[in-house]
Amino acid sequence: MTDQLSATFAALSDPTRRAILARLLLGESSVTELAKPFDMSMPAISKHIRVLEKARLIERGKDAQWRPCRLTTAPLKDAASWLDEYRLHWEARLDRLDDYLKLIQAREKKRGRKH
Amino acid sequence: MTDQLSATFAALSDPTRRAILARLLLGESSVTELAKPFDMSMPAISKHIRVLEKARLIERGKDAQWRPCRLTTAPLKDAASWLDEYRLHWEARLDRLDDYLKLIQAREKKRGRKH
DNA sequence: GATGTATTAAACCAATTGGTTAAATACAAA
């Protein structure tokens, strides 16, 4: 795997981890707080957080015995730009579909005039 | 894993599979053709393609002994919209940074008038 | 210094992943 983009997508491929990220949209949070919604042991959550941290999707602070987590933007931006190339592709497809529909309409009009 | 979005991100988390998708941006292609750039056995490529197919990132046709692959757009769109929520977040952060810079500038101006 | 809370580490386990080689299948053409 090794590369950053692969690590990002891998980290995003787990619903628990995506839920954690969603929670962090609302602001910084401790591990125990993040664990609340899940029917899962603390070490399991701790591991998920570790994956997010290694993929650089989150950063961590230090406040007494808490290790607050906060969102990081860079890797998500990279993932989004990777997807943008495909967005161009499907938008182009829509354009061609649009052209096609216009062509059909033009034909219909022509036929309309004939009859 | 089970859910569609997880399957999509999981499929995208491998560089070989991303390269295959990139190749398919140029158009439909057979398995052997897709395998060309990789120093990897055919069954390995076949498996990667299977993963992409199960995640619905590609569709396959049938032409004699060839099983041509072509891109599909839906799951990539879903992945992109998932990321869009985070795009809003980092754009908001930029806005706040922008506000902050404006505040600093305003202070500088004020200081400038005083001296 | 003892106690309670937050978090991680260690050891383990079953399932999945990403690769291999060797064999099977499907089709076209000679």
Next chain:
DNA sequence: TTTGTATTTAACCAATTGGTTTAATACATC
């Protein structure tokens, strides 16, 4: 009907993943 080409299946393997439980560590407070 044999031969060659395209692709998949099967069986295997090592490494990784996502979870567990039990213990260890770090810190604040009493």
